[in-house]
Amino acid sequence: MTTFLVLLLFAVIFLAAGGALLYFRNKNKQKAALMGQTETSNASDVSGLSPGTLVEVKGTLRCDEPLISEMANETCAYYSKIVREYLERDYDDVGSDRRSEVVAQNEQFAPFTVEDATGRVPVNGESAEVDARQVVDRFERNTGGNGPSISLGEATINLGGGERTLGYRYTENILTVDAQVYVLGTVQEDGPIGGPPSGKEGHRFVVSHRSEDALGQSLGKTVRWLGVGGIGAIVMGIALFAVGIFVLIA
Numbered sequence: 001m002t003t004f005l006v007l008l009l010f011a012v013i014f015l016a017a018g019g020a021l022l023y024f025r026n027k028n029k030q031k032a033a034l035m036g037q038t039e040t041s042n043a044s045d046v047s048g049l050s051p052g053t054l055v056e057v058k059g060t061l062r063c064d065e066p067l068i069s070e071m072a073n074e075t076c077a078y079y080s081k082i083v084r085e086y087l088e089r090d091y092d093d094v095g096s097d098r099r100s101e102v103v104a105q106n107e108q109f110a111p112f113t114v115e116d117a118t119g120r121v122p123v124n125g126e127s128a129e130v131d132a133r134q135v136v137d138r139f140e141r142n143t144g145g146n147g148p149s150i151s152l153g154e155a156t157i158n159l160g161g162g163e164r165t166l167g168y169r170y171t172e173n174i175l176t177v178d179a180q181v182y183v184l185g186t187v188q189e190d191g192p193i194g195g196p197p198s199g200k201e202g203h204r205f206v207v208s209h210r211s212e213d214a215l216g217q218s219l220g221k222t223v224r225w226l227g228v229g230g231i232g233a234i235v236m237g238i239a240l241f242a243v244g245i246f247v248l249i250a
Helices: 002-037 043-048 212-249
Strands: 054-062 075-091 095-109 112-116 119-123 129-131 133-141 149-152 155-158 165-176 180-187 206-208
Touching: 002 212, 043 054, 043 112, 043 119
Parallel strands: 129 206
Antiparallel strands: 054 112, 054 180, 075 095, 075 165, 112 119, 133 165, 149 155, 180 206
């Protein structure tokens, strides 16, 4: 009975993981399809479209009051700073295991516009799915003591630490000012592009430093790997369940 319960537990874990992977595969597939179905609009034409219209624009990101990213000190209209703590957990019989967890995160937007040959259109990026350029990715080993301190906006946070803390990974992604940008979103009441209203099905709000083609190719690869992983996890879950039933009745 104990063996059956263990196998059943792992079967449920694999089935749940497979379902989650297929769910995210479907979400990414829908995003890619939506990008392909939406025609590119001129920036100057967006203000004349009805509020709630799904629209995409491509052009140069302009920002009158840009931000300075916290770690790379680069001029940008958006940055996301994440700090992960890597820990080692001890197990008496099987050695050790490593895991990571987010201990600090900060995301900041500045108002910006997208400019093309026809004019500019403002973008309210607060609720966007942002695909930004990574400018910092470094790992710092824990040297003991109380752990490092970091600034998040105006606040300073001590990350603590301990003997099982291996170190910290710092990452920062930005949307660079005066660089090319792709935006897929919904026309707002006052003219800019933003997120869809609550309950609006089938709309997404995407801001990417990559071109539409490059982003679409990346989504295609993600869809394929999520599909392979999801189906594989479900097959493994079914196999473990079948083995558990066999053990139970044997």
